[in-house]
Every structure is written in structure tokens, then in C-alpha cells.
Amino acid sequence: MGIRLTNINKSFGDFTALKDVSLDIKTGELIALLGPSGSGKTTLLRIIAGLEQADSGEVLMHGEQANAKGVRDRNVGFVFQHYALFRHMTIFENVAFGLRVREDANRPSENQIRRKVLSLLKLVHLEGLHSRYPNQLSGGQRQRVALARALAVEPQVLLLDEPFGALDSKVRKELRRWMRRLHDDMPITSVFVTHDQEEAMEVADRVVVMSNGRIEQVGAPDEVWNKPSNSFVYDFLGNYNEFMGWKDAKGVVHLDESDARPGPVAYVNEEPEEGFLRRYPLVGGLLRGVLNRKPAPIINVQQVVPAERKSSNGKPVKLYARPHEMLISRVHGAEEAIEVKLVHINPAGALVKLELERSSGEILQAELPADEWTGLMLKKGETAFVRPKVFRLFD
Amino acid sequence: MSASLQKQTVTEPLWMKSLLILIAVGFMTLLVILPVWMIFAEALKDGLTPYLHALSEPDAISALKLTLLVSAIAVPLNLVFGIAASWAIAKFEFRGKHLLITLIDLPFSVSPVISGLIYVLLFGTHSVLGNWLIANGISILFAVPGIVLATIFVTFPFVARELIPLMQEQGSDEEEAAVMLGASGWQTFWRVTLPNIKWGLLYGVLLCNARAMGEFGAVSVVSGHIRGLTNTIPLHVEVLYNEYNFLAAFAVASLLTVLALVTLVLKTIIERRFSRD
Numbered sequence: 134m135g136i137r138l139t140n141i142n143k144s145f146g147d148f149t150a151l152k153d154v155s156l157d158i159k160t161g162e163l164i165a166l167l168g169p170s171g172s173g174k175t176t177l178l179r180i181i182a183g184l185e186q187a188d189s190g191e192v193l194m195h196g197e198q199a200n201a202k203g204v205r206d207r208n209v210g211f212v213f214q215h216y217a218l219f220r221h222m223t224i225f226e227n228v229a230f231g232l233r234v235r236e237d238a239n240r241p242s243e244n245q246i247r248r249k250v251l252s253l254l255k256l257v258h259l260e261g262l263h264s265r266y267p268n269q270l271s272g273g274q275r276q277r278v279a280l281a282r283a284l285a286v287e288p289q290v291l292l293l294d295e296p297f298g299a300l301d302s303k304v305r306k307e308l309r310r311w312m313r314r315l316h317d318d319m320p321i322t323s324v325f326v327t328h329d330q331e332e333a334m335e336v337a338d339r340v341v342v343m344s345n346g347r348i349e350q351v352g353a354p355d356e357v358w359n360k361p362s363n364s365f366v367y368d369f370l371g372n373y374n375e376f377m378g379w380k381d382a383k384g385v386v387h388l389d390e391s392d393a394r395p396g397p398v399a400y401v402n403e404e405p406e407e408g409f410l411r412r413y414p415l416v417g418g419l420l421r422g423v424l425n426r427k428p429a430p431i432i433n434v435q436q437v438v439p440a441e442r443k444s445s446n447g448k449p450v451k452l453y454a455r456p457h458e459m460l461i462s463r464v465h466g467a468e469e470a471i472e473v474k475l476v477h478i479n480p481a482g483a484l485v486k487l488e489l490e491r492s493s494g495e496i497l498q499a500e501l502p503a504d505e506w507t508g509l510m511l512k513k514g515e516t517a518f519v520r521p522k523v524f525r526l527f528d
Numbered sequence: 529m530s531a532s533l534q535k536q537t538v539t540e541p542l543w544m545k546s547l548l549i550l551i552a553v554g555f556m557t558l559l560v561i562l563p564v565w566m567i568f569a570e571a572l573k574d575g576l577t578p579y580l581h582a583l584s585e586p587d588a589i590s591a592l593k594l595t596l597l598v599s600a601i602a603v604p605l606n607l608v609f610g611i612a613a614s615w616a617i618a619k620f621e622f623r624g625k626h627l628l629i630t631l632i633d634l635p636f637s638v639s640p641v642i643s644g645l646i647y648v649l650l651f652g653t654h655s656v657l658g659n660w661l662i663a664n665g666i667s668i669l670f671a672v673p674g675i676v677l678a679t680i681f682v683t684f685p686f687v688a689r690e691l692i693p694l695m696q697e698q699g700s701d702e703e704e705a706a707v708m709l710g711a712s713g714w715q716t717f718w719r720v721t722l723p724n725i726k727w728g729l730l731y732g733v734l735l736c737n738a739r740a741m742g743e744f745g746a747v748s749v750v751s752g753h754i755r756g757l758t759n760t761i762p763l764h765v766e767v768l769y770n771e772y773n774f775l776a777a778f779a780v781a782s783l784l785t786v787l788a789l790v791t792l793v794l795k796t797i798i799e800r801r802f803s804r805d
Contacts (some may be wrong), residue, residue: 182708183709184704184708204707204708205707205710205711205712209708210708211704211705211708213701213704213705215701217701217702217704217705218705219702219705219706219719219720220702220724221716221723222723223722230706230709230711231710232717234706234709234710234711234712234715235710254691279705282705282709283708283709285709286709286710358626487539
């Protein structure tokens, strides 16, 4: 077993950094602690490292109580966000530091240290730079030195605090893929902190989403992405549009937006039963979906049940749809849609990103494949009609 | 066209520049260069032999020895204190931190004469402690211990003031990294912290030493001006001057001036190394 955290609590003065956090990390896993700043992810990492002490709770490492052990005896490597290289030492001495400070009995010979350091520098692709000083290296190179330095003491656990946070996006992408491969090649358990969901999704075996000192969800990247356990996780993982709605007594969800233009008729093509489209009359501004059970259902708007007036016993709910789940059309067709003005187009990338302004001034985001966009023949400033293909709601 | 316009807006006219430089140079000449030149001119006006004679006179030698002794005690103590205080302030959060910073600055804001007077009140015959010390044959006032204490008090901000901002700026990341790599507290200090602050530390020690050797006010109050016994160089200069022994006074004063010039040169060298690192 790797690392087991049980009911960790930590506060700094009045600020509660961690509330009752429990987490199991398996040996050999690569875990991402993902969350906005102030969510407690760095504090959690520092508690695992022993750089902070939890107010209460238990840290078990490889089945042993880590609380009692000092930082030095935990056999943990730590990589700091701003590298924390020893500025007055050469790269060689930086990497050798962990070996040199060992007690006489455990200290390798000068020859062994030399061999070890040079092989580590080779591993991080920095051969030939051993006599340079940290301020002569680029950010990406410094971070790799920091990694080599942490690996020199052969830790069982590697902790990384926003390791790529201070690097530009291209170097960041390169370095994180390289880190993933490095992790796979080594018998090591890694935990890294990030606020970049893309980074977490791309690299980690499991993602731990945190906010306000709590763990919101733990799961594999696809699990967290496809089945977010609550609106926070959904929100944090990507852009989205939010709509007001309400749920009636039967559990049917209706879109309830004043600027939603009702279509004359709702065409329902869920099951073209008996070879024709069933038609339902649509009642003022309502769009309907069926609420499934948790976790986080995806609802197809086209699965429509007969319209129903908004009743007083209806429960207001919020509906969420990702930009790529928006359906956009040039004309107001048969289906109900919200009238918007196209205010911004970003054509860079596989998906064309659109910003659509509603009459209230609120902006809706939509993304669609480039060929669909071309087919639409929409121009900036023109009026269009959008509706969510599918949406989610959280109880 | 636009480039020349721009140039005009950011540079002063030539006459203005010349005037400003003239004023600055004039001030420097009048207030710094002239007095320094005067000291050496007066000290050496009868030639080198009387000058050397004035310096090798027993009272002058004893004043020099005392000054060296006092700074040899005060500077290392303030070095240790300065490192300890700035380490605590820069790397840890604790109650009363701001109070400690204020207290460190106290000797800068209190007149040196008052600092000396505090020791007279504390260790003199007016206080219980003073009477007890006298009864037990421990002399602090009008003796070397009093001079050392007063000097330590007056000079203790120098090292700490120099190091606190430096250590705060550097943060504790490197120390944490060292500990994570298995270094003990002692190893961390010697291998990581000290090398990072060495230039700032040297600079602080230099200023501290210059002040310790040159301190007049506080030392004057506690020393008792006993010739050959409790006179430091600055006090000895005053005594000689009051006796109208100008040649000797300027000769001894030239020692302090040389110290100041050496300090200045070292300070410049250290600053250059400092900014390069």
C-alpha cells in the first residue's frame, strides 16, 4: 500500500485549509491534486511531505505512521513550484546535495556520487550542464534539475508542487508528458499539485478535485470528466453555459428562460416511430428533458414528454451544458431556441469557438467543428438561435 | 524628428546638468573632502616623526587596544544575534514579531547619549543591581564591560537590518528543499542559508564594526574617561583636543579616518560582488 490519509484537518489561524480529508494513494500511482488556489491542495501535499503538521488526522506511508517520523526520514522527494535550487551551487552540486548530507556511514564515495549525478543529469536530458549555475538555465531546465535532485535520494514517493506552473505552455506540455514516462519507468508513487485541469487529465492515473479544503471527487480522468459528482467539479473542469429551469412533480425538467423563443411546434425525433415524427405542441418558453438518477445524468432534450405548464409546486433547478453541447442554427426553425447575437468568433483550433450575446447581455459559449461552422454561413453581429443538445443537472 | 523631441523631453538642458553637478561636488568638497584633508594636513603638518610619536604614545596605544578589544567582542556577538534574529523574523511566523522588529530598530531611534545613560542608571549606585554588583566587586560602569555593553547596544541593528530583507526575499524554499533531501538543521544552515546571505552578512558586519570603533556618545557616558584605561580612540581624541594638543588629536583622529576609508573601499567591493551574485 502507498499513502493513506485519514481525517486530516489543518487550519492557519482563522483560515481552515483542510477539512476532514481522507485519501488512499496506491503504490506506483500518479495522482493529481486539482483545484483552484486556496483549495488546500498544496497544504495537503506539504502535510504528506512533513513540511506542515496536520492539526489532527493520520498520515500512513507504506503502512507506517508518518506523523512520528521527521521530514528527513520519510524518504520523500519534493519538487517546488519555483524550483528552489541552491543558487550558489552548480547543477552538479545541487543534484549531489542529498547524497553529500548523508551520515558518514551511508554516504557514497565521491566516485559513486559522480556517477549517480551524471546518470541523473542524463536522465533529465541535461548532460554537459553540470558546471553551470541555476541562474544560467531556463525555467524548464531548472525544473528538470529540481527533479533530478529529488530523485538522487531514491525516494519511494515523489511530491510535486505545481511543477510546471511557472513555465510557458509549450514547455509545460512537453515536460508533463516526459514526467509521465519517467514515472512509468520508475518504481515510485507520485503526487502532483496543479490548477490546470488539462494537465491533471492528461498525466494522472487518478484526479483528486479539491475546493475549500475538501475533496470533491476522486476518480480516473474520464470518470471525473464524464461523471462529475457536483456542479463544482463540472464547473472547474471546463467552460459551460447555465440555464434556469424547473423540475415538475414527475421529475421532468423544463427550461425556463424568458428569452427562449418557443417554436410553433416541437419536433420530436427520438424514435421515428412508425416512420413519422411525432409532434407535440409547445407551451410558452418551455424546453423539456427527463431527469435521470444521479450521478450527473446527461439528458437529451429531444427526449420530450408532453408539455406541462410551470406549476407552483415546481422546483427551480439549474441546467448546465458545455459549449460543444450547444446546437446553433441560423434561422428559428421548428424547435425552441434562444435568440442570440454572434459577438465573437475564435477560429483557432479544431473547434470554432463562438460567443453569443443574449438579450439580457449574458454571454453564451458555443463550440462547433469547423466544417459545421462553414456550413452555417454566419457572420459576426448576425442573429442566431441556440439551444442545448443535452444538459446536466445536479441535485 | 520625433526621436529628437523625445530626447528633449527626458533630458535636462546642459546648463541645468552642469549646475546640479556643481552643487553636488561643491557640497561634497565642503562637507566631506575638505574635513578629511584637514585631518591629515593637521596631523602631518610638522612631518612624519611627531605624527608617529603621537600615535605611539602609551595612552594612544591603550586607546587603540581598547577600541580593538571592544569591537572584537561586540561585532561577533552582534553577528550571532543578527543572524538569529533575522532567521527568526524572516523564516517563521510568531506572536510579537513586529515588536521584535521595532526593538531591533530602537538603538537607531534613541540618542546614543540616552543609551549610555540607561546603563549608568541600570548599573550605577542608584539601582539595586548596581549596588549589588559593587558590593560583589564586579565593576561594569567606568570599566571595559560597560563600554562593551554600550557598544553592543548601539550597534546591534546593523547586521539584523541588513539580513532581514535579504532573507525575507529569499524565502524558505531552499531550506525546505535541503531538509527534504535529508539535511539536518545544522547542515542546512551551513550549506544553504549561510552561503546565500554571506555578502549581506559581510556588509552588515563591516558597518557594525565601523560604528563599534567610532562610537562616541554612549561610550562617553559609561566610560568615565580614565586615560590609558577606559578611553577608546574617539574618547581619546576628545581628551587630546580639550587639552589643546591638536597635533596628537588629529593624529589619532586620522586612525579613525583611515578606518572609515578602508570601510568605504570594502563596502564598494562587497556591493559589487553582491549585485553580481
